[in-house]
Amino acid sequence: MANVSIIPSGDFKTSYASDTTIFPTKTSRNFAILGVLLLLACPAFLDRYWLSLLIQIGYLGIAALGLNILVGFTGQISIGHSAFFGFGAFASAWLVNSWSVPVALAIPLAGVLTTGVGLIFGVPAARLKGLYLAIATLAAQYILQDFFARADWFTGGTAGTIAEPLTLFGFAFDTDERYFYVVLVAMVVMYILGTNLMRTRDGRALVAVRDHYLSAEIMGINLTKYRTMSFGISAFYAGIGGALYAHYLQFVSVENFTILFSIQFLGMIIIGGLGSIMGTLMGTAFMVLLPELMQAATKLVSGTAIDTALNLRENIAFLREMSIGLVIILFLVFEPDGLAHRWKQIKAYWKLYPFSH
Amino acid sequence: MSGAPVAPHPGPAQNSPATQAETIFEARGVNLRFGGVHALTDVSFGIRKGELFSIIGPNGAGKTSMVNCISGRYRPTDGRVYFKGRDVTGMTPNHRAALGIGRTFQNLALFGHMTVLDNIMVGRHHLLKNNFLTGPLYWLTGARKEELAHRREVEEIIDFLEIQHVRKATAGTLSYGLRKRVELARAIALKPDLILLDEPMAGMNLEEKEDMARYIVDLNEEFGMTVVMIEHDMGVVMDISHRVMVLEFGKKIAEGRPEEVLADPRVRRAYLGEDDDEEAPAAPAAVVPPRKEVA
Numbered sequence: 005m006a007n008v009s010i011i012p013s014g015d016f017k018t019s020y021a022s023d024t025t026i027f028p029t030k031t032s033r034n035f036a037i038l039g040v041l042l043l044l045a046c047p048a049f050l051d052r053y054w055l056s057l058l059i060q061i062g063y064l065g066i067a068a069l070g071l072n073i074l075v076g077f078t079g080q081i082s083i084g085h086s087a088f089f090g091f092g093a094f095a096s097a098w099l100v101n102s103w104s105v106p107v108a109l110a111i112p113l114a115g116v117l118t119t120g121v122g123l124i125f126g127v128p129a130a131r132l133k134g135l136y137l138a139i140a141t142l143a144a145q146y147i148l149q150d151f152f153a154r155a156d157w158f159t160g161g162t163a164g165t166i167a168e169p170l171t172l173f174g175f176a177f178d179t180d181e182r183y184f185y186v187v188l189v190a191m192v193v194m195y196i197l198g199t200n201l202m203r204t205r206d207g208r209a210l211v212a213v214r215d216h217y218l219s220a221e222i223m224g225i226n227l228t229k230y231r232t233m234s235f236g237i238s239a240f241y242a243g244i245g246g247a248l249y250a251h252y253l254q255f256v257s258v259e260n261f262t263i264l265f266s267i268q269f270l271g272m273i274i275i276g277g278l279g280s281i282m283g284t285l286m287g288t289a290f291m292v293l294l295p296e297l298m299q300a301a302t303k304l305v306s307g308t309a310i311d312t313a314l315n316l317r318e319n320i321a322f323l324r325e326m327s328i329g330l331v332i333i334l335f336l337v338f339e340p341d342g343l344a345h346r347w348k349q350i351k352a353y354w355k356l357y358p359f360s361h
Numbered sequence: 362m363s364g365a366p367v368a369p370h371p372g373p374a375q376n377s378p379a380t381q382a383e384t385i386f387e388a389r390g391v392n393l394r395f396g397g398v399h400a401l402t403d404v405s406f407g408i409r410k411g412e413l414f415s416i417i418g419p420n421g422a423g424k425t426s427m428v429n430c431i432s433g434r435y436r437p438t439d440g441r442v443y444f445k446g447r448d449v450t451g452m453t454p455n456h457r458a459a460l461g462i463g464r465t466f467q468n469l470a471l472f473g474h475m476t477v478l479d480n481i482m483v484g485r486h487h488l489l490k491n492n493f494l495t496g497p498l499y500w501l502t503g504a505r506k507e508e509l510a511h512r513r514e515v516e517e518i519i520d521f522l523e524i525q526h527v528r529k530a531t532a533g534t535l536s537y538g539l540r541k542r543v544e545l546a547r548a549i550a551l552k553p554d555l556i557l558l559d560e561p562m563a564g565m566n567l568e569e570k571e572d573m574a575r576y577i578v579d580l581n582e583e584f585g586m587t588v589v590m591i592e593h594d595m596g597v598v599m600d601i602s603h604r605v606m607v608l609e610f611g612k613k614i615a616e617g618r619p620e621e622v623l624a625d626p627r628v629r630r631a632y633l634g635e636d637d638d639e640e641a642p643a644a645p646a647a648v649v650p651p652r653k654e655v656a
Contacts, residue, residue, distance in 0.1 A: 020509045020512045020513060020516070021505075021509055024505075024508065024509065024512065196497075197497035197498070198497070200496060200497045200498070200499040200504075201493060201496050201497045203499075203508075204489075204491050204495075204496030204497075204499065204504050204508060205485075205486060205489040205490075205491050205492065205496060205504075205508075206491075206492055206493040206496050207496065208475070208479055208482055208483050208486075209483065209486055211472060211474070211475055211479070212472050212475070212483045212486075214474075215471075215472035215473050215474055215475060216470050216471070216472055216473070218434070218466075218470060219466060219470035219471070219472070220472075220483070221434075221453070221454045221455050221458075222432055222433075222434070222454050222455075222458060222463075222464055222466075222470075223455075223458060223483050223484055223486055223547065223551065224455045224458030224459050224486045224487035224551065225455055225483075225486055226453075226455045227455070233493060237493065279474065
């Protein structure tokens with residue numbers, strides 16, 4: 005097991021501060037900064053379709069990070085994450101429409117409101133574990149879904165609700181090119197906050213609750229508080245993600261926030277790596293881009309000899325859905341620890357290449 | 362501080378002079394029952410401040426149950442426990458940790474996926490002030506400064522227990538002896554006044570036992586912690602403890618200085634299995650079924 009992170013020889017840490025940085029080495033930090041800079045340049049050379057995919061990765065990634073804090077780091081389970089995501093979306097639209105809160109303020113406020121809802125549904129979590137908790141969160145999913153459909157004052161009912169685009173100092177972020185930057189900034193900020201949380205007191209407490217709750221309690225950690233809190237934090241991220249989604253599409257409709265969407269969130273973090281912040285983003289990107297990849301693959305196949313021999317025709321669309329499922333299954337079989345783990349191994353391999361022993 | 366509350370439970374008279382020095386912990390008439398099983402029956406004792414106190418007894422005698430009653434994992438069915446003069450009987454373990462009770466477990470209970478460093482940092486939980494709001498704003502709220510200050514103290518514990526070489530290793534990948542040491546480090550990080558060690562030397566070789574015994578004595582003498590230890594290695598127990606309590610079938614059968622306890626005929630019979638009178642081997646012999654059913 006390549007557990008120990010590999011640090012180049014001669015790279016000595018001479019202070020505790022330099023030993024507790026987010027990125028273990030200067031190179032990895034510089035690469036991350038370079039990555040963000042590259043993303044900043046994206047609108048210049050990517051078309052609108054690709055930008056919309058990146059924006060999707062952004063807001064879904066924020067919500068998925070919340071779920072990973074809950075499931076991956078605290079060891080709870082939730083199959084109602086999309087309901088919180090939806091609540092954030094509606095809450096932000098509602099704040100803007102009914103209270104004329106500026107959008108820039110409504111997004112974080114929606115996060116706070118969703119936190120409140122998350123805390124309410126987190127209360128049973130302090131007492132339930134495993135499958136029982138899963139059922140309790142399933143109830144949350146359906147209760148909230150029902151609420152969305154009935155609360156006309158809040159969600160506009162089945163007709164849905166309009167969400168204004170974000171405007172800052174008279175500048176409207178109403179195109180993909182412009183909104184891309186909003187999502188990018190939000191994502192970077194939320195990921196930094198998440199990373200910091202996990203390396204400070206309460207983040208460690210969450211992981212301690214996951215790894216061994218009995219000894220966590222002996223270490224002075226209040227289990228009830230942290231289990232509930234974890235739901236709150238997770239809902240906060242979901243709310244922010246949902247609010248960003250609402251002001252991107254500028255329309256929120258009730259049908260989107262189904263259990264299937266919740267399971268997709270779970271898929272993202274499982275594929276990315278439970279308990280890995282970087283992995284969350286990788287998993288989200290994977291889940292968003294995989295259908296695109298499969299679409300391209302089916303396009304290649306259609307019209308070729310395989311297509312005619314198997315007489316696929318319109319069935320090729322189903323083939324695409326099936327292959328997405330297949331890839332996910334294969335992924336879980338061969339990489340149960342997620343993309344983050346694989347990425348670590350690849351890095352270790354290249355650091356040691358060609359003398360890997 | 363000592364004996365501030367009046368005993369609500371009459372309990373048996375304290376035959377040991379527990380009030381001689383300041384008593385840090387006191388159990389009065391503790392009973393613990395699981396359904397029909399009497400894990401502890403009317404156990405009363407006091408632990409003096411600065412003492413190295415051992416609990417011994419045969420397997421299933423209730424030693425770990427007693428320690429669980431001290432740390433708060435179990436709540437006595439009957440009787441009360443006092444820590445620093447406060448009645449802590451109904452207090453949750455996390456609350457007791459903040460009051461100054463730390464412990465290690467008989468079966469390893471490390472946070473397996475965390476690094477050794479993080480494991481020990483978890484021990485600082487109740488001493489740290491940053492929270493879910495200030496922690497994420499690492500650089501702006503002083504969380505960084507606080508974390509680094511505590512890191513420094515954790516490093517001192519790491520130095521003391523000589524686990525520098527594994528500080529960045531994942532706890533779950535360590536060898537048994539090292540894990541035991543990390544667990545001790547984590548308990549020390551709590552800065553407890555009373556530290557409970559449940560079989561700290563189980564499964565160790567002679568050299569590791571010697572090291573561990575040295576750490577325990579240092580904890581007691583240099584760090585000034587009161588130590589409660591459950592241990593089966595009688596050599597270690599007799600060498601380092603100030604006082605020993607012996608449990609058998611959930612009852613206290615002896616308490617006192619090691620040599621006194623060792624001389625007690627009941628202890629010898631119950632635990633050490635020496636000096637059996639002639640009726641002792643005869644009694645079980647009658648109950649033993651004939652061997653014919655053994656294939």
